[in-house]
Amino acid sequence: MSYSLRRRSACWIRLLGLCLACSLAMSVDAAQPVETIAYNKVQAAYIYKIASFVTWPDPLASPFIICIVGKDEALATVLRQATTSRNIQKLPVDVLNFPLSTLAAARSQLKSCQLVYWLDQPAAGNLDMVRSEGNRDGSVLWISAPEVQTEGNAMFELEVEDGRIVIYINRKRLSASKLVVAPPLLSVARPR
Numbered sequence: 001m002s003y004s005l006r007r008r009s010a011c012w013i014r015l016l017g018l019c020l021a022c023s024l025a026m027s028v029d030a031a032q033p034v035e036t037i038a039y040n041k042v043q044a045a046y047i048y049k050i051a052s053f054v055t056w057p058d059p060l061a062s063p064f065i066i067c068i069v070g071k072d073e074a075l076a077t078v079l080r081q082a083t084t085s086r087n088i089q090k091l092p093v094d095v096l097n098f099p100l101s102t103l104a105a106a107r108s109q110l111k112s113c114q115l116v117y118w119l120d121q122p123a124a125g126n127l128d129m130v131r132s133e134g135n136r137d138g139s140v141l142w143i144s145a146p147e148v149q150t151e152g153n154a155m156f157e158l159e160v161e162d163g164r165i166v167i168y169i170n171r172k173r174l175s176a177s178k179l180v181v182a183p184p185l186l187s188v189a190r191p192r
Contacts, residue, residue: 036074043117043158044079046165047143050156051088051115053185054141057178064091065112069130070119070145071099088114100126118144118154127153138177155179156189168192 047066064087068076076097083093096113098106103126110116110130122130127150144154146165155177157168169189174181 037078040075040078041082042165043075043145044082046158046167047079047115047117048083048086048088050143050167050185051141053182055180055182056089056114056139058139060089060091060114061112062091063094064088064114066093066095066115066117067110067113068095068097068117068119069100069103069122069126070097072119073097075119103129113140115141115143118142118148118150121148122150127151139179141179157192166190
């Protein structure tokens, strides 16, 4: 085999390998870019870890319910997959997703949430409705996603700073609740 033929063959093999790698990467989840998938996995990890460091006052009903308020079902799917074989407060985890447009219709379901994760910016009145329906006794953990403002209602706020997610704690809101946060989380969360 001549040098130029070997060179062309090697080039075609590399090109074929690159095409194969691209097609495999695209088949992982064609609906979402890789960055979105990774970002959802990071958010899911933070939600789970924060909940793992919190103790609720009374014995909770099974399962432990995480409610994601926002239109993106992808995060709920990732969180469901991540918590399939894990527990929070020794309970199996269930994840519910509520787009902002369906919150009013989901009032009765909001009462079962132990954790509310604000994925989208709440519209006027949504904060009050969720607080009155789903957090009557102060035992619901509220966490807000980066770039989501909950007017000081979230106990933990996630922010992206220098390419990393940072946890901020709202001590005033936390002290008004019945939740107890373990010292390791308190030591890494920054005060607001």
